[in-house]
Amino acid sequence: MATASVSFKSREDHRKQLELEEARKAGLAPAEVDEDGKEINPHIPQYMSSAPWYLNSEKPSLKHQRKWKSDPNYTKSWYDRGAKIFHANKYRKGACENCGAMTHDKKSCMERPRTVGAKWTNMQIAPDEKVESFELDYDGKRDRWNGYDPSTYTRVIAEYEAREEARKKYLKEQQLKKLEEKNGNQDDNDVGSDEDTEDGLKIDEAKVDESNQMDFAKVEKRVRTTGGGSTGTVRNLRIREDTAKYLLNLDVNSAYYDPKTRSMREDPLPDMDPNEKFYVGDNQNRLSGQALEFKQLNLHAWEAFEKGQDIHMQAAPSQAELLYKSFKIKKEKLKSETKEKIMEKYGNAASEEPLPRELLLGQSEREIEYDRTGRIIKGQDTSVPKSKYEEDVYINNHTSVWGSWWKDHQWGYKCCKQTIKNSYCTGLAGIEAAEASADLMKANMARKEAAEEEPVQHEEKRLATWGTDVPDDLVLDKKKLAESLKKEDERRREERDERKRKYNVKWNDEVTAEDMEAYRMKKIHHDDPMKDFLH
Template structure:
């Protein structure tokens, strides 16, 4: 449905309108002005700048985008909690039968139920509560923090600090007691003061809380995120005094360096002296020490599982390690048995025993012929 204010435009007028909008966006023409004399940003999309037809807007304006419905009854104040307005001397008709306040009845009374209510005793009449009514908007009714006083959180902090202080004091007393017991035992055993200082058994209050400072040299870095928080610690940071991996060898055909994971798997200096190198690539640690032993253990478990044995490295690691140890022992026994069998059959050339002639000649049929030649010579 077209509005009455929007007139028909010819092709030429439409082209001029588009050129004018492009000039305004480029800054070559002055910006359009609304009813209040304020400039309209030319980069605002048309679906936002054009008013609906039912507003009958004769001039360009952005009033339809502003909050034009304002509730005069809306307030940001909140209930005065615990406020009292009036306290009577005697019971009044229509008041609470339990406490004597006029602002509620006996069913909604929050005081402790009395043995004899104020209606019959006319004593200890409770004051009337302050009742207020607010007109809240849609957001105010659903705001879970509406009426919250941030200053009350100071009491929460004080309570937690007092609890932590009492806990630290208790732990310090317990540690001092343990050290005194150790000193008394050493005195009974006749240990000298020098030996106590060497063993660290003397009571020193300044050293009691040293256990809490064990991680002071731990290198950690907090990484900021877009939400303002922080992720966990970065564990692959290097010491600033050490040379970076990618600076060890500047050759283009050298080991590849991955900047995302900060890893260099190959050795950047393969021809250097092993005794002078302090870094041989990330794979060097995977193929040496306990890492290599674990790798061999995992390979053995996989092969044993393929052959039908009920073994699983992740489910039963102790069983897998025990079977691997038994496998290595049996393998060594078979190796020595094979060696003894070969020595019994072919002899030991490195030993002092004289080898038979058939072993030296490779055939027992030729040994009599060569023995006769040796005797003739």
């Protein structure tokens, strides 16, 4: 509600104001009028219709919602190109030395340089140009269409229309020429035939101007016109006699029709005879013609990229199409080669070679006798069905095939009882040798089992402290062993503190059994868990 300004109202005045607003919204009371005498829509919210307090508006108005602060310097006019304002008869001081105009100097003159300028000849003085200056705002300076005259585009439209008319006229002349030649080449005897009548009608129809024919498929429409302008012809999407897609099947559960895109992908009448249908859904266009070829081209490009080919359908479409063409040629070549190999190996039943007469008529000189059930009693041996693998092929001097003998979960040859495939046949000698080898193996296994049952008594060996075998005649003297232990302790003390070592040291290289035993006893074993408690 457009209100003038915020003022204090009593409860009764506020109630009356609300009732008046409700009556205006319901159309029972006349709408409020602003300063210019225009009606204010009563449905406008109050936060939009109420004017700010600092405007001090006495009457209801919507001026505060409009652009009431306009820039006086801004103008929408443009330069008057090519306009002249004054044409002098003689040269004036300060004018251009080349052409004589006062609006520019010789350096910025756009006329061709004269041999002798107008300053000296005082002839052919050029008129002064109209110089204008405009102050444009930010958007006006960057408006690329500022100063453009829309009426100039009518020349482009006229050029295209003239070209279209010339094309139609040329096609009409060619059509008439072909029909007249066809009509003139016919014999005189066939003048009254139906085809001649048809051709005559075609000629008469071609001679009629298109403007005089029915234009039920055309819609006249104004194209980008503000106050007149050009008129273009726009073809309608369909002829009005055709049935719309969504009216072909009124069942709710039939094919879905999208009104925004005007598309119906599925077939609205799937049970109808295909010969009587003229519309089978928009998916038919995607699965036929060039759309299917383009889909296959995209699939081939994706598969080639996944396999390592440097190809991209959008980046290099020509390269992708050439690669797809070469792929199809190679595929057809490989397919033909495979077909030729199969025909060369198995023959061609569809060839032009005549079949034998016996096969065609099913007759032969062989007499065959059948019983009541249709089984052969006499005249033809029952043939064993053959497989695709080679049968009864004996290799390496064998008289039976592999797999003709089975023992201990192993296949073998029946002739020599060998379980090694592709082995050489040894005959009866091989069978006897295998049996003897098996008997010998059984005897050895029985002997081994008997030996394992008897416990073996091992002689206990005495080992010295240092880990070697103790000879039988070795006797260690206990006194010498105690002296060797003392010497070992002194040696270890000297190793810990070298200050106690004497200057002149005499070493005894003779090592007795007691010294060796003392060294072994004092030696630290790193694997011993009690090694930290020895010293």
